[in-house]
Amino acid sequence: MAKTHKVSFKLNGKPVEAAVEARELLIYTLRERLGHTGPHIGCETTHCGACTVDLDGMSVKSCTVLTVQCEGADMTTIEGMEQGGTLHALQQAFHEEHGLQCGYCTPGMITRAYRLLKENPNPSEQDIRKGIAGNLCRCTGYQNIVKAVQSAAKKLAAAR
């Protein structure tokens, strides 16, 4: 049996732990060991962003992180966006602006937009397009995704 390492971190506010081989990617740990199938796999070359999570205050592609690198990390996935039965402004905005069709890029896209708005609460359209350039979508053509992020930015600003 290959050697495994025990890794503990915080996932959507709750402590979790997993025993993984050194080579195991975070995306597989999340999806197959920890039951979080929100983040998706769309490629194996780091391009598509469907696997995007929020890791220690950064947008990170979980297909390019080894789980053993995550000891002690503070991690948020799409599953952690809804709080106490209330959707995050981004989730609501994606729905209202028709910013999704097949839904496959959506978890990564929303998770990325979450960090984007934390870094830049008042982004221009160009800022948004550049900001989500690491998240590919084949269905929407991005136009309504941009509108959704703009709408959420407005709502979050008003709430502050």
Next chain:
Amino acid sequence: MAETAELKEREQKLQGMGTSLLRKEDARFIRGQGTYIDDIKMPGMLFGAIVRSPYAHARIKGIDKAKALACPGVVAVLTAADLKPVKLDWMPTVGGDVQAVLAGEKVHFQYQEVAMVLATDRAAAYDGAALVEVDYEELPAIVDPKKALLKDAPVLREDIVDKKDLTHGPRTHPNHIFTWEAGNKAAADAAFKGAEVTVREEILNPRVHPCPLETCGCVASFNKATGYLTLYVTTQIPHLFRTVLAMLSGIPESKIRVVGGDIGGGFGNKVPIYPGYVVATVASIVTGVPVKWIESRIDNISTTGFARDYHCVGELAADRDGRIKGLRFTALADHGAFNSHVSATKLPAGLFSICTGSYAIPNTYCRVDAVFTNKAPGGVAYRCSLRVTEAIYLIERMMDVLAQKVGVDKAEIRRRNFVKAEQFPYTTGFGWTLDSGNYHAALDKVLKAVDYEGLRREQAAKRADPKSPTLMGIGISTFTEIVGAGPTKVCDILGVGLFDSCEIRVHPTGGVIARLGTMTQGQGHSTTYAQIIATELGLPASDIVVEEGDTDKAPYGAGTWGSRSTPVSGAATAVAARKIKDKAKKIAAHLLEVAEGDLEWEIDRFKVKGNPSQFKTMKELCLVSHTGNLPAGMEQGLNAVAYYDPPNLTFPFGAYLCVLDIDKFTGEAKVRRFYALDDCGTRINPMIIDGQIHGGLTEAFAVAMGQQIPFDENGNHLGNSLMDYFLPTAVETPAWETDHTVTPCPHHPLGAKGVAESPHVGGIPCFSNAVIDAFSHLGVTHMDMPHSAYRVWQKCNALGLNKR
């Protein structure tokens, strides 16, 4: 006044046809709670990893499984030898050919499936796959389709070398698949002989790939005790898949269940039945436990159904005013190693003969010659409406070529040749009856919206200025689509007609469940079908549940591809709903003690004519229909099922205009404006239509401006991952402006035509025409796609435009 306000309120409550109802399916997706194929976990499930050929053409001398079998976690290794006893090493294709499930004696394309390793987890399966040793003897490969029919070309398909016919007519060469033609060659030739003007252009539709964000995969689960097979799979065609699986496996169709769950994009990539699905199924039958197979992105681009690879020659004959007198379009079609793509028995080149487009063209002839090469099989995919992308690309390019030859404006030449509004329904030279349209109105609306005259003036000024750093291009595309396959007399797959279905059940308290034979992959069916039923039955869409994809529950249908859902199942939905409404009317008449003819329908109720205080709402009738208070002899319930065989295909159309500016020094094209007017007849949900337009245009942008699947001369892939295959990000993707006209379909119960493939069909030639138009004043008549910055720069460089 109060009456109108009340009516409006009741109508709004329904959220029916024409409203931009927010989508019901969003609730799970925005929470990351979709159930896509790789989310499925079953007890005891094994994982299958495929061993693939590094060579495009080679003999297999031997396969050694020993090291793989010794790998921890590996349970079995399946090869063609293991599939042969159950006659599944080869499978029949829907194109009349056979396709290797696992390669036995030869491999025919790079990455072809050679073995499947089954293990207890994903990592072990891939570890095992790396240890399977295959001894290959390399053979010369054919990569260029033009070389496939040469006398001394290597024979690719030794397995069918004695087959003189693959159900599509006589084969002239071992690497020849079929020759298909339509129209009247003699008449066309005569027209060209006598023409004042002729134009000819060689036009390539490069090989590209739909590349949905989710790759293909399945979980096959065979129950040894009951003999029941369940296949969860990324499929756009659940019922057809089940029928084919029954034919292949010998398991009775009544004991097979195919389930299409949430699918992360299809675009035609998830129509074919791939070897991976078949091997996983056999593996489950053999081991008695569920088997999961999920392909990688590289597998997906390298082996699943590609699109296009049509090498065309377009010819138009015309008078000196640009009025077309004849058309000759031919295509050399590279189908890859097996003829596996969807094609109705009578239509091996799909709907290519729509290539007269939006124009009234006499004396037409077209021909497609299809050949085998050492590349992955396929051809029909990627929002193509069955070769319509190829056909419309050709005619829209040739309109510009002709315009340049005769010196007529590119919008004007289209006006001169359009089918006129009063000519509909119009039967083309190839026999398609265009149902309805108004092409002049659509084009005029677009030209006015963008100030076309002003754009041409600006372009002229820029052309006159030698210091202008950019070339300005204006691209027009006035396309007619052909979707909604289709009438069973013309359209079938393996003999099964392409009708579709809707089954509606109404509950006593007014809720509804509808199941259909189509299969959404993101198009919003849970919402749009509910809207149709809401308007037809006067029940709120919020209380209407829509289901697709489980063959145990849904009525038979041909799935979702080629924009067929609205034209076929949308019609079935209306027909089924109207059966229910007719029955409800009888119940209402019975309750109100009037004749049926005394009742009129108003939004959500039947009212007695002239006595409006006497009415029964549909909601009330739902409950009554479950009681004994019914007309004599009437059965309980408000349920209906309809199977719809469309009388014709439908013909959505549009007018698109693109303005772009090309940097002379880098070749980069910046899209300044893209105006897309679509006419899809009756519009069910404007928000969803716009979303489809945005998506289809973005895929068109990708195809026109950067996508290709290149090979070297040995058949090695040169760009089969997202490192190289161009998927636009939000940065490159232009902003889209949408507009519409409404010309209802006369033969559809709702007047709706379908829309989602239009932007792709119409968008590709629009971008291409814009790029080439930027160079047209310098005598350039055509440039092949993709119009990547490097390729456009090469043109700038060749013309000396980048010299300071």
